Amino acid sequence: MAKKGTPKNGKNKAKHTMLLKRKKDKLRDEKETRAQKLKAILKSTQDNN
Template sequence: MAKKGTPKNGKNKAKHSKLLKRKKDKLRSEKEARALKLKEIIKAAQSKE
């Protein structure tokens, strides 16, 4: 039979998944920002030629 009451590691798992989600979102946004900067640099270099 399953135990009744609160899950053993419910809070820790929720906190850990929240932190991992935050970390992945940060990495994704940094990657997108880097791509935009590179596009701007390439456009500037092409317009100078």
């Protein structure tokens, strides 16, 4: 029979998941902004030529 009450490390797992999600979102946002900056630079160089 399962134990009653709170899970042993449920809070730690939840916190860890939250932090990993935050990290992945930050990396995704940085990647998108970098791609947009590169596109803008390429577009400006093509316009000048």
